[in-house]
Amino acid sequence: MLGAGRGWLPVRDLLWHLGTVLDALLAARLVQLGLVRRYPVLCTRLCFDVARNSVLAYFFYSAKNLSGFQRYGVVYAITQPVIWALYFLLVLELYSLMLEDFPGIRRMGRVVMLTAVAASTVGCCLFIVLDEQVGFDRYPLLSYLVLQQRSVYLCLSALVLLLLTFVAHYRLHIRHNIWVLFLCFGSCFLVNALLFALRRYYGDAFRPSRDLVSSLCYPVALLGAVLFLSKAGETESHQISVLWGSRSRAVEAALSLQLQSFNQVLVKVLKP
Secondary structure (H helix, E strand, O other): OOOOOHHHHHHHHHHHHHHHHHHHHHHHHHHHOOOOOOOHHHHHHHHHHHHHHHHHHHHHHHOOOHHHHHHHHHHHHHHHHHHHHHHHHHHHHHHHHHOOOOHHHHHHHHHHHHHHHHHHHHHHHHHHHHOOOHHHOOOHHHHHHHHHHHHHHHHHHHHHHHHHHHHHHOOOOEEHHHHHHHHHHHHHHHHHHHHHHHHHHHHHHHHHHHHHHHHHHHHHHHHHHHHHOOOHHHOOEEOOOOOOOOOOHHHHHHHHHHHHHHHHHHHHHOOO
16 A cells, blocks of 8 residues: 555655556557457456546545545555456456357356355455464554455466466467466466565565565556557467477377367356
8 A cells, every 4th residue: 555664655656656557558558459348357447446546546645634544545445355356357357268269168167267266265264364474564454455465366376377277288379469468467466476475474574675566566567468469469369389398280189179079068068
């Protein structure tokens, strides 16, 4: 949150406002490219973030007493879970787009992912109750949100890595724009999960560094999306081949046939 750690405040304020500007620029870019209906969750996430940050900025900079800052804190605490939920829905949206040619697998994945999100939510609540390092932050509500945010980023990182492994194993051809969004936001999730892990290990002394890098991570992800999304990116496709090594054509054909067969079975079983 803004206002924590006076030494970092000017830089963090600048990065916070930069992130809001880039939210608006990316939303405008999606409108320009005619991709709003293609990425509805992403557009909702960007517009919500712009509106939320505008309200938070108004409360923060117009606050002249304790009650003013309390209004800021209440808005922040209420809207933060919405941001987390939209992040999970964004991962689900990218998953659906990556597997749009395999409707059966896409339906199964949605069921599994939503179940995993529900289970992880319960697990996060238990984890927060049992965590012994709640006292890292000065205020109880902030401590709760930090612990919850750490668990959220860990879950998002796990989902991103599982999806990347599946796509890489079957060498699926993914459209350029989907890769851009997946890599930008996925990298942001992974970096934040790592920062929270280091925060737990090094304690309160690491908090300013974590806050600064975390504040920088999101604008960088947005900037990457703004720069590399394109109209042609909806027709161009790429596949991961470098990290997983080369395969013979026979192996590639067998994996493709296996995936198609599995998809056909799921289409029959999971009828909409």
